Amino acid sequence: MEYRGPYRVRTVEKPMPQILHPEDAIIRVTRSCICGSDLHLYHGMVPDTRVGSTFGHEFVGVVEEIGPLVQKLKVGDQVLVPFNIACGKCNFCKQGLFGNCHESNPMATAVGGIFGYSHTAGGYDGGQAEYVRVPYADVGPTVIPPDMDPDDAVLLTDVVPTGYQAAEMGGIKEGDTVVIFGAGPIGIMAARCAWFFGPSRVIIIDHVDYRLEFAKNYAYCEAYNFKDMEDPVVFLKKTTDWYGADVCIDCVGCEAEGNSLQTFSGKVTLMQAGTATALQWAINSVKKGGIVSIVGVYGPPFNLIPIGNVLNKGLTIRANQASVKRLLPKLIAHVQEGRLNPKGLITHRVPLEEVADAYRLFSSKLDNCIKTVLIPSA
Ligand code: NAD
Ligand code: ZN
The missing domain is CATH 3.90.180.10 (Medium-chain alcohol dehydrogenases, catalytic domain)
Known part of the structure; x- marks a missing residue:
């Protein structure tokens, strides 16, 4: 190709x-x-x-x-x-x-x-x-x-190593609640592999119903459509006694949005505008002292991370290519x-x-x- x-x-x-x-x-x-x-x-x-x-x-x-x-x-x-x-x-x-x-x-x-x-x-x-x-x-x-x-x-x-490493980087402990953003192949595999580490709950969030259904059957996890929620962060806090999840895993990365092309630093590279919503949700819905594991891929325009919240919550962020x-x-x-x-x-x-x-x-x-x-x- x-x-x-x-x-x-x-x-x-x-x-x-x-x-x-x-x-x-x-x-x-x-x-x-x-x-x-x-x-x-x-x-x-x-x-x-x-x-x-x-x-x-x-x-x-x-x-x-x-x-x-x-x-x-x-x-x-x-x-x-x-x-x-x-x-x-x-x-x-x-x-x-x-x-x-x-x-x-x-x-x-x-x-x-x-x-x-x-x-x-x-x-x-x-x-x-x-x-x-x-x-x-x-x-x-x-x-x-x-x-x-x-x-x-x-x-x-x-897919398998990335899903596994996403779970591994989350430092999941026995009894933990793990939330995975993105029910694509990577998120579904991360949900399946999360169980190797002994959590009590694995929750997956997406907005594509057939993928959520697939994830439920394949990875034995709870699956929710964020379009059905007023605010996914509030939803996740509520379902964790308002503490937040122990581990949040970003299996989304940057999402293309619209068709506007931007130039960066005057270079010829053309890039699409996009969003980093899942990462913001992950940081905002993990508990204080929790771990955010990122395998979703982001390009340079994504400096939209709520870094103040990372500091205030004393979070550990782990991210890598598998x-x-x-x-x-x-x-x-x-x-x-x-x-x-x-x-x-x-x-x-x-x-x-x-x-x-x-x-x-x-x-x-x-x-x-x-x-x-x-x-x-x-
Ligand atoms: P995919 O596009 O099939 O899946 C992404 C899913 O995220 C989709 O189902 C989409 O509906 C969902 N989504 C979009 N916005 C969301 C949001 N705000 N909250 C929750 N879900 C949302 O892709 P994939 O193959 O599963 O890959 C997922 C990510 O992992 C990509 O960013 C990819 O680049 C990355 N990746 C990283 C590595 C690595 O080594 N770190 C390896 C492979 C893939
Ligand atoms: Zn790949």
Whole structure:
């Protein structure tokens, strides 16, 4: 696929990716997903998203070619590829912070490299394609266990680790009330994973009824539509004896709103105006001394955080890109032993050629869509 500008993507023939470094591999993609993070790109909210780039950071496939220094993979291996591009050797990778790798994106101040996620995240082409170049091929790619369904494997590249890490960063303790904002794939997975930490209540908030219904069944949580509430913060206080939730988790990120394009700092980057409502609700409805865990992605215009309330309430805020590689061994075991069923989130399968329709569908939250898998024809 190829990005043409806000709300415009298409399929197009591109040259075959090449090995550019001896540690690269070329993967033939067999499945790739569209993520809520791709919607931020699609909505024009991520700086330096260049026309002509290929999105896609959730993919599995077959090793087609390896560079001369690759040792752990061989041609023909079926692999799942974490969305983070990580060198495995820098200070951050050594601490297990694979989402913050320094080498894969040295020009950025914070984020490590991410497949198909703009030049802010390293400028790598992504896997919503037939073939993709995978750097540091001995670090990220993991051979899919022979007994694992590739539909489960593709969700282990992002959704499962991100949902799990969202819950983990919340520091959930036994008996806690956990509130999750956003019943997309990430929020639903966070709700499901929250139960590993022993809370007494898991509540999910969204405004799309079919997603709330899905979350209730899939993640055994309470689910409420914020459109039915006068004020979600008051609602959440009321249901927690006016104390507030022990842990709030933001699985929404910036929401595109309207079509007004803004320029920032005189640069050519065009970005959409948007809102950070879920984050404001999370901060305002967590108890004093509580923890807010953020995995929802925000672009630079989102300095609307009620920072005074963070101070007055002595909150702990934890936020990060998920560290997929760190979590994979534990999460593969959860899937293999039946405690997690990632593929249960997949509602749509679309040929890669129909990528424009697939983005429209996922963006508009129609047709009961939770998670869409793109299938290349090669
Ligand atoms: P999604 O778009 O499918 O889901 C977002 C959900 O939030 C939607 O169902 C929407 O209706 C709901 N929503 C919108 N405004 C809301 C509000 N004010 N309160 C509650 N719910 C609201 O996306 P997704 O794939 O589930 O991803 C969710 C977020 O997680 C995105 O911001 C994405 O970029 C981010 N993400 C982060 C990481 C990471 O490593 N940190 C990884 C993957 C995704
Ligand atoms: Zn993703």
